[in-house]
Amino acid sequence: MAAPSSVSAAPTASPLFLREHEVRRGVELLFFGYTRLTRAIDDGLAEHGLGRAHHRALYFIARQPDLTISELLKILAITKQSLGRVLTDLAEKALIETRTGVVDRRQKLLRLTAEGVRFEAQLFDALRTSLAAAYAAAGQESVTGFWRVLEGLIPAEDKAMVIALQKDI
């Protein structure tokens, strides 16, 4: 955590001259933190024969009931083909259901079934356990910083989408 000596005269004035060490640390912590968090639910998913792709869809449908296919595609940033398979699997396992859109009958509104709600909650519990422990160890101040930095990593064109997600709950 000690800052190595630097030739920079005014570190805060020229943030793009951040020392390599600080950037590498961020890259690595993001890699390990993300992979370890996602690993926390692999067992729960495997019990149902599902993978991480299924969880991502399940998660965002839980988060925004009556989401449309195209909205979910934007969030996940994968192709229609890839999402199609995932949704088919989830529907076959009766974890999600679709209804025809009311304002636009071309749309399909995605929702979790009661069983889907139960399952998503179970997976979410594993995530909460991990994240809550990290939050608690770091303290509220740190959590705020954690959010701020991550928000800065999201490109402007995606930011509205993320914020929209978070205004609901």
Added chain:
Amino acid sequence: MAAPSSVSAAPTASPLFLREHEVRRGVELLFFGYTRLTRAIDDGLAEHGLGRAHHRALYFIARQPDLTISELLKILAITKQSLGRVLTDLAEKALIETRTGVVDRRQKLLRLTAEGVRFEAQLFDALRTSLAAAYAAAGQESVTGFWRVLEGLIPAEDKAMVIALQKDI
């Protein structure tokens, strides 16, 4: 970013009762932040016909020259088979080279070639641009919090490995 009001009398005393909202926000920001950061180097990789798996290996070899295969396996947490393919590709493109271990001749010490150093630096530059912008927008205080929370996500058995990585530079 403002802490929502809470019924908890002593918020820091019962950290496991974190509101769902705060956990979901972390899950989502981690997802978007991680995927957007990694996307920053996809083009550079594609130019050389490489994927993210190659970058991960390249990155950690750059970080710890003379890393052994088994150390790299622990870091990446994939199988020998999977890593083997990746390393073969990198060697064929003359981005890495191996030498026989000196203290233990069974080991192979991994290093970047001059070209590998150049390429890794180019990819790193894209990561730095993204992360440095996020750091700068968030401020140094936030960066510290960002690190703290992520450190808390790493299970105890992996922590030594991550810390070992970061003491070098």
Added chain:
DNA sequence: GAAGATGGGGCAGCCATATTGACGTATCTA
């Protein structure tokens, strides 16, 4: 010096998740 453990390599086959491009149908909008 022999036995066993360890570091590394490799074969065969499989699975999950993503991609592209093209095309079809229902529905909405101008």
Added chain:
DNA sequence: TAGATACGTCAATATGGCTGCCCCATCTTC
């Protein structure tokens, strides 16, 4: 009515993981 949009689906392909099994070289220990 014409065109755009939302969704579904075909076929083919790539990437990056996995398991189980076996091999060799080298180190360690008895």
